Amino acid sequence: MGTHSIKLTINGKHYVEEVESRILLSDFIRENCGLTGTHVGCEHGVCGACTVIVNGTAVRSCLMFAVQTDGEEIQTVEGLSQDGELTPLQQNFKECHGLQCGFCTPGILMSAQDYLAKNPEPSTQELKEMLSGHLCRCTGYDGILKAIQKTVDENKQLALTEGS
Ligand code: FES
Ligand code: FES
Structure with missing residues (x-):
């Protein structure tokens, strides 16, 4: 299985990671980046639990591969509140x-x-x-x-x- 080096930004933090091409964005966010606020329910694009914002658009992260977000900016639920202040x-x-x-x-x-x-x-x-x-x-x-x-x-x- 081939791997790819990807660079992306999540909640303002830069990540450079080597990932297998089959890794879903939802798994990458949770497992590689430790951002477990993004939940995974159906893994089929139905429940919406895994929704994150990629370059200003809400997407279901279980329907994207991590490699598709090379160079992109992502916001997860952890990126909403700032300095402990809820939005x-x-x-x-x-x-x-x-x-x-x-x-x-x-x-x-x-x-x-x-x-x-x-x-x-x-x-x-x-x-x-x-x-x-x-x-x-x-x-x-x-x-x-x-x-x-x-x-x-x-x-x-x-x-x-x-x-x-
Ligand atoms: S986990 Fe249900 S839509 Fe992604
Ligand atoms: S699924 Fe429990 S609060 Fe929505």
């Missing part, structure tokens, strides 16, 4: 009971972060459609939806305040 989205998940076991949470946070960056004022229906790409067996999605909706509302309020 507003994370804080709202906490306040709105957007998680129970937490298995689905990192993937949903990464998808929602990417989605809101590109669609700052989504409708509730659009948020539901975004969430339809993630499986959560615990919450019934209600708290998750509330947390994301609250973040949208806060962002709108902030934009109004800054514009006034």
Whole structure:
């Protein structure tokens, strides 16, 4: 089995690693880089638990090989909070009971972060459609939806305040 040298950045840290061509990005992130916040559920692109952001786009890391990310910039859930401060989205998940076991949470946070960056004022229906790409067996999605909706509302309020 051939190996390849790859260079990439994860959460601002540079990595140079020798990897087998068959290694999935999700396994590389967890096992080579020790970033176990990225969860692996189905390994078939269905559950969304493994979602990370590659060059500004949310992707399912179980559907990519690590070698495909040579030269890329990746953000995982560990890269969201800075200096121990939760992001507003994370804080709202906490306040709105957007998680129970937490298995689905990192993937949903990464998808929602990417989605809101590109669609700052989504409708509730659009948020539901975004969430339809993630499986959560615990919450019934209600708290998750509330947390994301609250973040949208806060962002709108902030934009109004800054514009006034
Ligand atoms: S583990 Fe990647 S989508 Fe389920
Ligand atoms: S909180 Fe348990 S799977 Fe979503």
